[in-house]
Amino acid sequence: DRETLQELRGDWQALAEIGQSPLLEHAWFSACADCLHADDALHVMVQYGSAGTVTAIAPLVKIKRGNTSWLEFLGSEQLYEPSGMLYRDPAALPALYRSIARARWPVLLRRLPAAETNALAPQRRLQSGLWLRATTAATAVLDLQDGWDAFYATLSSQRRYDHRRAGKRAAAIGKVSFQSYNPEPA
Numbered sequence: 001d002r003e004t005l006q007e008l009r010g011d012w013q014a015l016a017e018i019g020q021s022p023l024l025e026h027a028w029f030s031a032c033a034d035c036l037h038a039d040d041a042l043h044v045m046v047q048y049g050s051a052g053t054v055t056a057i058a059p060l061v062k063i064k065r066g067n068t069s070w071l072e073f074l075g076s077e078q079l080y081e082p083s084g085m086l087y088r089d090p091a092a093l094p095a096l097y098r099s100i101a102r103a104r105w106p107v108l109l110r111r112l113p114a115a116e117t118n119a120l121a122p123q124r125r126l127q128s129g130l131w132l133r134a135t136t137a138a139t140a141v142l143d144l145q146d147g148w149d150a151f152y153a154t155l156s157s158q159r160r161y162d163h164r165r166a167g168k169r170a171a172a173i174g175k176v177s178f179q180s181y182n183p184e185p186a
Contacts, residue, residue: 002033005044011054015086023081029059032075037061043071043103047096049088056087056096062105070106082111 012026022028033042045058060071073083087093093116100107144151152160170176 001042002030005030005033005042008044008046008054008057011046012057012086015054015057015088018088019084019086021082021084023083024086029074032079033061036075036078040064042074043105044074045096045099045103047092047099049092053088055089056085056092058085058096058100059083060100060107070108071100071103072108073110076108076110080110082113083109084113084116 009026009030012029016024016026041062041064043060043062045060046054047056049055059074061074063070063072063077075081076083085093085096087096142151152163155163167176
């Protein structure tokens, strides 16, 4: 329930810091639970180690559409952002996946990182059912290392014309600005 989700905040944040993604933080999943899954049953699975510490969390929700139900990451259907499990050590993943499989619900894990997909592979032999892995399109980026003018020159004349025309229409509505972000690979 949502109250228990809030109680997990400290342990959740500790695992999110290991994953180093804002999309794994407690606030992200809590907002997804409140805003996107108000009528859905949370199915967050927590794995504890021998010392009673949280070693892994599966941030799942049970989706029910008509007569069909399945488990998926909180917010994944609506937002389609990369997601994943939270874990202290990759060795914790196989046990977490076995626990998810024992829940006996179909599971849809969208935008799962490759490292987690590899940890899932051995579980395919342990359970019956259909396991699918769909490759998805990469995130859209523009390579502007040689600058905007060099990139712009690679566009077809029709694309450049369309861009200039759209720019003029946008400028007629109001001020137009452009920001370019180029984070380091790390």
